[in-house]
Amino acid sequence: MSYDSAKAAFADWGVDTEAALAKLAEIPISMHCWQGDDVVGFEKKSGSSGGGIQATGNHPGRARTPDELRADLEFSYSMIPGSHRLNLHACYLDTDQNPDRDEIEFSHFAPWVDWAKDQGVGLDFNPTFFAHEKADDNLTLSHPEQGIRDFWIEHGKRSRDIAAQMGAALGSPVVNNVWVPDGYKDTPVDRFSPRKRLEQSLNAMMATSHDKTQMLDAVESKLFGIGVEACTVGSHEFYMGYAIRNETLLCLDMGHFHPTENVADKLSSVALSVDEILLHVSRPMRWDSDHVILLDDSIMQMAQELVSADLLDRTYIGLDFFDATISRTAAWVIGTRNMQKALLRALLAPWEQLKSAEDNLDYTSRLVVTEEIKDLPYATVWAEFCSRMDVASGKPLAAALAQYQTSIEGRG
Numbered sequence: 001m002s003y004d005s006a007k008a009a010f011a012d013w014g015v016d017t018e019a020a021l022a023k024l025a026e027i028p029i030s031m032h033c034w035q036g037d038d039v040v041g042f043e044k045k046s047g048s049s050g051g052g053i054q055a056t057g058n059h060p061g062r063a064r065t066p067d068e069l070r071a072d073l074e075f076s077y078s079m080i081p082g083s084h085r086l087n088l089h090a091c092y093l094d095t096d097q098n099p100d101r102d103e104i105e106f107s108h109f110a111p112w113v114d115w116a117k118d119q120g121v122g123l124d125f126n127p128t129f130f131a132h133e134k135a136d137d138n139l140t141l142s143h144p145e146q147g148i149r150d151f152w153i154e155h156g157k158r159s160r161d162i163a164a165q166m167g168a169a170l171g172s173p174v175v176n177n178v179w180v181p182d183g184y185k186d187t188p189v190d191r192f193s194p195r196k197r198l199e200q201s202l203n204a205m206m207a208t209s210h211d212k213t214q215m216l217d218a219v220e221s222k223l224f225g226i227g228v229e230a231c232t233v234g235s236h237e238f239y240m241g242y243a244i245r246n247e248t249l250l251c252l253d254m255g256h257f258h259p260t261e262n263v264a265d266k267l268s269s270v271a272l273s274v275d276e277i278l279l280h281v282s283r284p285m286r287w288d289s290d291h292v293i294l295l296d297d298s299i300m301q302m303a304q305e306l307v308s309a310d311l312l313d314r315t316y317i318g319l320d321f322f323d324a325t326i327s328r329t330a331a332w333v334i335g336t337r338n339m340q341k342a343l344l345r346a347l348l349a350p351w352e353q354l355k356s357a358e359d360n361l362d363y364t365s366r367l368v369v370t371e372e373i374k375d376l377p378y379a380t381v382w383a384e385f386c387s388r389m390d391v392a393s394g395k396p397l398a399a400a401l402a403q404y405q406t407s408i409e410g411r412g
């Protein structure tokens with residue numbers, strides 16, 4: 001089918017494909033650096049892992065250096081229409097020095113900033129509160145020992161400073177997202193004290209205010225993790241209250257709720273109480289397994305809520321998945337494109353007609369429309385978007401992904 005016929009088919013439902021394509025081109029997706037190397041990072045340290053987020057699999061071609069990761073990112077961005085962002089973790093520093101987490105500085109990330117400028121890519125940032133001997137007990141900002149808390153508070157402060165400097169250098173605010181693994185394997189007898197300590201540590205960390213044009217604070221909740229099955233200190237209620245009271249962004253990770261909860265349903269509720277939202281779009285399978293996101297119902301519902309509730313302007317869309325059993329670059333490309341495809345579908349829905357049917361309690365019309373529009377030629381509009389952006393789709397995309405993967409399999 002030609003794009004003109006597809007355009008006419010959508011116009012028949014009152015939908016303007018040109019407006020949808022223009023809007024889609026403006027939506028940056030923050031691609032997570034950690035899909036490229038299985039959340040290992042570039043610190044010169046004897047590997048400590050933890051926090052329950054280790055990637056599984058050993059597919060060849062893992063990026064082992066910042067240069068390899070940047071090469072993989074450049075290839076991946078060239079397969080994704082539009083201009084996007086890179087979400088860096090503090091453990092991905094690029095320096096010959098060996099600073100501990102409480103010693104990191106902007107200069108350790110300067111090569112990333114130069115690269116981002118050069119590529120026209122925005123940056124986001126995360127302090128790394130896991131994979132470190134001082135996090136081996138799965139307690140960081142809420143640790144009962146003041147010394148351990150102070151170490152992590154210093155790491156968090158420095159991360160905020162670095163993020164703000166990145167934002168200033170790039171002229172685009174850097175979202176600095178805090179996730180800590182803190183929790184208990186078995187039932188704690190005192191849940192209140194660790195939560196009070198986490199709150200105090202966060203307050204100490206965020207005591208300095210930064211210009212919102214440079215850096216935005218976000219906090220990420222979680223239901224449970226491997227090794228912390230009984231209690232997570234930074235639960236959803238904890239961070240929702242924290243974000244509201246302290247006017248930070250609230251990060252909703254789609255893998256951080258009970259598997260039967262609909263995370264898309266939460267957007268309109270939290271949007272009443274927080275100004276801005278950060279998403280970690282992910283795909284949990286039975287637990288927070290961080291599978292590559294598919295163009296499935298959970299992602300499409302998320303995109304529909306963003307569009308229908310007009311939340312795109314106050315939501316930062318970040319991805320959070322890591323699969324080491326497949327090509328890491330293909331994972332990035334397919335996952336990011338799926339988020340865009342979901343957004344495109346949502347932008348191509350006749351929302352006014354659907355909302356008016358709903359307001360008139362005409363649920364029959366609502367059902368007829370939601371189901372009939374599933375037959376519209378979304379693929380043709382998506383192909384048009386890719387072609388205007390000079391990006392491959394279909395078989396040429398598959399061939400390019402396979403060819404790049406082959407080219408990096410010689411890495412040791």
Ligand code: RNT
Nearest residue numbers: 034053126179253280320
């Ligand atoms: C962990 C959180 C967190 C991490 C990244 C690496 O459960 O989802 O966002 O995945 O910080």
Ligand code: ZN
Nearest residue numbers: 220253280320
């Ligand atoms: Zn996350």
